[in-house]
Amino acid sequence: MTVGMNLGMPGGDNIQELSVEELRAKYGSGLEIQSEENMLLSMGPQHPSTHGVLRLLLELDGETVVNLAPDIGFLHTGIEKNMESKTYTQALVMTDRMDYLAPMSNNFGYILAVEKLLGVEVTPRAEVIRVILGELTRILSHLVWLGTSALDVAAQSVFLYCFREREYILDIYEMVAGQRMMASYFRPGGLWRDVPEEFVPAIRNFLDFFPSRIDDYEALLKENPIFHKRTKGVGVISAEDAISMGLTGPSLRGSGVNWDIRKSIPYSGYENYDFEVPLGTEGDVYSRYLCRMKEMRQSLGIIKQALDRLPDGPVQIDDRKIVPPPRSELGRSMEAVIHHFKLWTEGFKAPKGYVFQRVESPKGEFACYLRGNDTSKPARVHFRTPSYVNLASLPIMAKGLFVADLVAIIGSIDIVLGEIDR
Amino acid sequence: MGVEQKLGNMGVVTTRLEDLVNWGRTNSTWPMLFGLACCAIEMMSTQASHYDASRFGMELMRPSPRQADLMIVAGRVSRKMAPVLRRLYDQMSDPKWVIAMGDCASCGGIFNNYAIVQGVDEIVPVDVYVAGCPPRPEALLDGIMTLHEKVRGEKLQEWA
Numbered sequence: 282m283t284v285g286m287n288l289g290m291p292g293g294d295n296i297q298e299l300s301v302e303e304l305r306a307k308y309g310s311g312l313e314i315q316s317e318e319n320m321l322l323s324m325g326p327q328h329p330s331t332h333g334v335l336r337l338l339l340e341l342d343g344e345t346v347v348n349l350a351p352d353i354g355f356l357h358t359g360i361e362k363n364m365e366s367k368t369y370t371q372a373l374v375m376t377d378r379m380d381y382l383a384p385m386s387n388n389f390g391y392i393l394a395v396e397k398l399l400g401v402e403v404t405p406r407a408e409v410i411r412v413i414l415g416e417l418t419r420i421l422s423h424l425v426w427l428g429t430s431a432l433d434v435a436a437q438s439v440f441l442y443c444f445r446e447r448e449y450i451l452d453i454y455e456m457v458a459g460q461r462m463m464a465s466y467f468r469p470g471g472l473w474r475d476v477p478e479e480f481v482p483a484i485r486n487f488l489d490f491f492p493s494r495i496d497d498y499e500a501l502l503k504e505n506p507i508f509h510k511r512t513k514g515v516g517v518i519s520a521e522d523a524i525s526m527g528l529t530g531p532s533l534r535g536s537g538v539n540w541d542i543r544k545s546i547p548y549s550g551y552e553n554y555d556f557e558v559p560l561g562t563e564g565d566v567y568s569r570y571l572c573r574m575k576e577m578r579q580s581l582g583i584i585k586q587a588l589d590r591l592p593d594g595p596v597q598i599d600d601r602k603i604v605p606p607p608r609s610e611l612g613r614s615m616e617a618v619i620h621h622f623k624l625w626t627e628g629f630k631a632p633k634g635y636v637f638q639r640v641e642s643p644k645g646e647f648a649c650y651l652r653g654n655d656t657s658k659p660a661r662v663h664f665r666t667p668s669y670v671n672l673a674s675l676p677i678m679a680k681g682l683f684v685a686d687l688v689a690i691i692g693s694i695d696i697v698l699g700e701i702d703r
Numbered sequence: 704m705g706v707e708q709k710l711g712n713m714g715v716v717t718t719r720l721e722d723l724v725n726w727g728r729t730n731s732t733w734p735m736l737f738g739l740a741c742c743a744i745e746m747m748s749t750q751a752s753h754y755d756a757s758r759f760g761m762e763l764m765r766p767s768p769r770q771a772d773l774m775i776v777a778g779r780v781s782r783k784m785a786p787v788l789r790r791l792y793d794q795m796s797d798p799k800w801v802i803a804m805g806d807c808a809s810c811g812g813i814f815n816n817y818a819i820v821q822g823v824d825e826i827v828p829v830d831v832y833v834a835g836c837p838p839r840p841e842a843l844l845d846g847i848m849t850l851h852e853k854v855r856g857e858k859l860q861e862w863a
């Protein structure tokens with residue numbers, strides 16, 4: 282079968298017939314060969330430890346990485362462009378599918394941007410529930426990172442433990458939103474609906490048992506000599522380099538830079554919570570590991586504070602132009618029917634202008650640029666996704682090390698390709 | 704008068720060769736470790752402790768296509784990835800099967816645009832489609848069992 286063989290290559294080239302050098306020359310990967318003696322190796326896109334469909338072009342001297350260049354775009358989905366043809370509410374479902382390890386964090390950034398553009402403030406209850414779910418999402422994402430990056434350094438069992446707890450969080454997702462992963466639960470003007478009764482007990486239960494589970498994970502890795510050998514002093518990046526490469530999130534804080542959007546530019550009431558930003562000292566893979574582990578505990582603290590102060594009240598603002606009327610009103614009020622019809626056929630209109638909103642996603646600084654033009658569809662959406670920027674510092678971290686170290690480093694910067702390629 | 708006389712000679716089972724081969728194939732289908740997007744995370748969940756795909760003889764995910772019998776296309780296939788996917792499929796040794804996991808792999812899903820191949824059946828033959836965005840692990844397991852049913856009915860000739 283030859284259908285689709287030439288897909289993807291602009292000139293109609295058959296990718297199977299091109300050598301790495303030809304590919305590089307034609308499609309420009311940016312890899313500058315240092316010496317003709319060295320070997321060129323293409324790692325990925327089908328590789329167990331590139332965390333998706335990342336392709337790395339490596340220049341190897343024996344087993345030492347002399348130079349490398351990431352080749353991305355194997356998962357390019359056209360999300361930003363697609364969003365321009367959808368109403369603001371419909372476009373929300375696209376954001377889930379970017380960083381699919383932390384869907385609600387993406388919802389968070391996008392929804393805050395939409396609300397900023399509309400100039401609305403959500404209710405206190407919605408705000409607190411968002412924080413709870415945002416922090417749960419952080420744990421959700423860190424669990425996948427822990428499991429897979431441990432797999433990369435050949436610690437098999439951690440993965441199984443992490444996915445056990447992950448199921449619990451996914452059950453909470455399902456409880457509130459009806460979907461295990463792609464929740465789309467945050468909506469412009471609040472939440473899709475109020476959380477069910479079992480929500481608070483379920484979270485309390487989670488808060489009870491999860492700290493001991495973190496202890497379990499640490500018992501497996503933290504003092505493990507093999508893990509130390511694989512991670513300590515590997516993939517070091519200095520604070521200056523990290524800042525100049527635009528690194529964010531735990532990868533930046535592993536180098537000791539205190540930068541967390543929740544603290545520096547608080548959103549959704551994060552200034553009212555008492556928590557610490559864990560910092561590393563060495564800037565190596567192990568520091569980044571420690572940072573993320575501590576972050577999970579801090580997230581638990583935030584969730585606990587949020588639960589204690591969870592106010593009663595509505596979870597949606599009282600503006601029928603943005604939030605659809607409840608079902609019960611539809612039978613009684615003509616006005617409600619009209620609003621309902623307008624919202625589901627056309628959507629609400631957002632004013633002209635642009636906004637920029639950042640949130641701290643589990644992987645770093647997630648930002649959304651949104652431009653409205655008096656219609657119900659965004660004129661332009663752009664996302665600054667942490668994985669995309671973090672990937673750029675991979676060459677700095679990996680040069681001069683072994684290929685096996687490279688695998689550990691990719692795990693430690695916690696990239697997800699859906700977010701890089703969008 | 705031992706129990707063996709009551710039971711007859713249990714050491715020999717008569718069956719058709721086809722049934723025996725298909726029984727072997729269904730109970731040791733090794734999937735390829737091939738994650739593309741969001742659906743791959745649910746595929747990992749299926750593999751992990753809670754859903755435990757090893758109950759179906761699938762405890763080993765092979766990253767190398769040469770050692771795999773089953774390709775689970777878990778996620779959206781972009782135009783850049785399509786030739787790679789086809790190449791991986793060609794590298795798998797017969798007999799081989801394909802499950803299109805999720806809406807994106809089945810038909811493009813919510814991404815009807817320039818970047819996504821509208822259904823992976825444009826490039827490789829698909830045996831089972833699993834709906835959902837992403838499908839729950841139960842749904843994937845159901846897809847796997849559907850595939851098993853299909854394999855049980857196959858003729859040896861088909862792969863000869």
Ligand code: SF4
Pocket residue numbers: 378740741742777778779804805806807808812835836837838
């Ligand atoms: S079907 Fe849904 S979950 Fe699966 S890859 Fe497509 S968008 Fe992601």
